[in-house]
Amino acid sequence: MxxxxxxxxxxxxxxxxxxxxxxxxxxxxxxxxxxxxxxxxxxxxxxxxxxxxxxxxxxxxxxxxxxxxxxxxxxxxxxxxxxxxxxxxxxxxxxxxxxxxxxxxxxxxxxxxxxxxxxxxxxxxxxxxxxxLIYPTHDYSIGNHEFSKLDNLSTYDYQITIKTQYTDLDIYRHVNNVRYINWVIDSMPLDILKKKKCYETEIHFLNEAKNGILVKSNTKILTENEKISANHEIIREDGKSIARVKTIWK
Missing domain, CATH: 3.10.129.10 (Hotdog Thioesterase)
Known part of the structure; x- marks a missing residue:
C-alpha cells in the first residue's frame, strides 16, 4: 500500500x-x-x-x-x-x-x-x-466531523418551485447533488444575496429526485444581523424531503 x-x-x-x-x-x-x-x-x-x-x-x-x-x-x-x-x-x-x-x-x-x-x-x-478496505487512508480529520440535527421545516419565509430537467441529471440518472445547492441559493431573498456571502453550508441528503418532477425549495431565516443563518428544505411533489440544509451568510 x-x-x-x-x-x-x-x-x-x-x-x-x-x-x-x-x-x-x-x-x-x-x-x-x-x-x-x-x-x-x-x-x-x-x-x-x-x-x-x-x-x-x-x-x-x-x-x-x-x-x-x-x-x-x-x-x-x-x-x-x-x-x-x-x-x-x-x-x-x-x-x-x-x-x-x-x-x-x-x-x-x-x-x-x-x-x-x-x-x-x-x-x-x-x-x-x-x-x-485495502485503499490507503489518512488518519487526520479536518473540522470536528460533527453534524447538526436538521428537522423538517414546519414554516418557511420563502419558497420557490422547480421542475427538474434532463440537464439536472448525472450518471446515476438522478438529480446531481450540486443542483440542490443552486435551489437553496435561489430560494434566498435577493437583498441577502446581494449583500452577503455564504460561508458555511451543511446539507443532509435524504432522497433522490428524478427527471420531470416538481420540487419546492423552502427557506426559513433564523437570525438576521451581521451573520445570517437559515434553514432550508427541498421537498418532492410526493411530500418526501429530498434534502435539509443549513447555511450561514456574512
Missing part, C-alpha cells in the same frame, strides 16, 4: 461560471469541485488497487459540510486536497475530507462528508465493500 496515494491534490481556478454577480466564488463551486476531486481520487485508487474493475455499487453522499474562511475571487487558483478517513470493516459509512488553499498556501476553507455504498442491482445500502 502506497501512503502517497492517501491524499489526492488537484488545482482548480475560480472560473467565470463559478462566480456570483459580485465576482466572488459561489458556494456551489466548492461543492462541485469536492465532487470532482472525490471521484477523481476514487478512480485512481480503483485503477491502482482493483485493476479498473467494474463495480456493481455506487457511492452516495449522505451528509456534507463546507466551511469557508475566505471567499476567493474570479481567476484565483485554488489547491484542493482530499483524503478518506480510515475505513472500518463491517461499517456502512465512510468519511471523506477536503482542504482548500489559495496560491499563497493559506487554508481558506475545508469540508467533510459521509458516504454510503449502494448496491445498484439490489437497490439497497451495503457495508463498505471489501475491495475498498
Amino acid at each position: 502506497d501512503q502517497q496515494d492517501s491524499i489526492f491534490i488537484q488545482k482548480f481556478p475560480v472560473r467565470y461560471g463559478d462566480i456570483d454577480i459580485s465576482g466572488y466564488a459561489s458556494i456551489k463551486s466548492f461543492f462541485s469541485n469536492f465532487q470532482e476531486i472525490g471521484f477523481n481520487h476514487a478512480d485512481i485508487l480503483a485503477q491502482k488497487y482493483n485493476g479498473k474493475k467494474e463495480f456493481s455499487f455506487a457511492v452516495v453522499w449522505t451528509k456534507l459540510n463546507v466551511v469557508m474562511k475566505r471567499i476567493p475571487k474570479w481567476k484565483e487558483m485554488l489547491t484542493y486536497s482530499s483524503w478518506i478517513s480510515p475505513l472500518i470493516q463491517n461499517s456502512k459509512i465512510a468519511t471523506r475530507n477536503f482542504k482548500i488553499e489559495d496560491s499563497q498556501h493559506n487554508q481558506i476553507g475545508y469540508g467533510y462528508g459521509t458516504m454510503v455504498f449502494f448496491d445498484m442491482v439490489k437497490r439497497k445500502s451495503i457495508e463498505i465493500p471489501k475491495e475498498l
Whole structure:
C-alpha cells in the first residue's frame, strides 16, 4: 500500500461560471469541485488497487459540510486536497475530507462528508465493500466531523418551485447533488444575496429526485444581523424531503 496515494491534490481556478454577480466564488463551486476531486481520487485508487474493475455499487453522499474562511475571487487558483478517513470493516459509512488553499498556501476553507455504498442491482445500502478496505487512508480529520440535527421545516419565509430537467441529471440518472445547492441559493431573498456571502453550508441528503418532477425549495431565516443563518428544505411533489440544509451568510 502506497501512503502517497492517501491524499489526492488537484488545482482548480475560480472560473467565470463559478462566480456570483459580485465576482466572488459561489458556494456551489466548492461543492462541485469536492465532487470532482472525490471521484477523481476514487478512480485512481480503483485503477491502482482493483485493476479498473467494474463495480456493481455506487457511492452516495449522505451528509456534507463546507466551511469557508475566505471567499476567493474570479481567476484565483485554488489547491484542493482530499483524503478518506480510515475505513472500518463491517461499517456502512465512510468519511471523506477536503482542504482548500489559495496560491499563497493559506487554508481558506475545508469540508467533510459521509458516504454510503449502494448496491445498484439490489437497490439497497451495503457495508463498505471489501475491495475498498485495502485503499490507503489518512488518519487526520479536518473540522470536528460533527453534524447538526436538521428537522423538517414546519414554516418557511420563502419558497420557490422547480421542475427538474434532463440537464439536472448525472450518471446515476438522478438529480446531481450540486443542483440542490443552486435551489437553496435561489430560494434566498435577493437583498441577502446581494449583500452577503455564504460561508458555511451543511446539507443532509435524504432522497433522490428524478427527471420531470416538481420540487419546492423552502427557506426559513433564523437570525438576521451581521451573520445570517437559515434553514432550508427541498421537498418532492410526493411530500418526501429530498434534502435539509443549513447555511450561514456574512
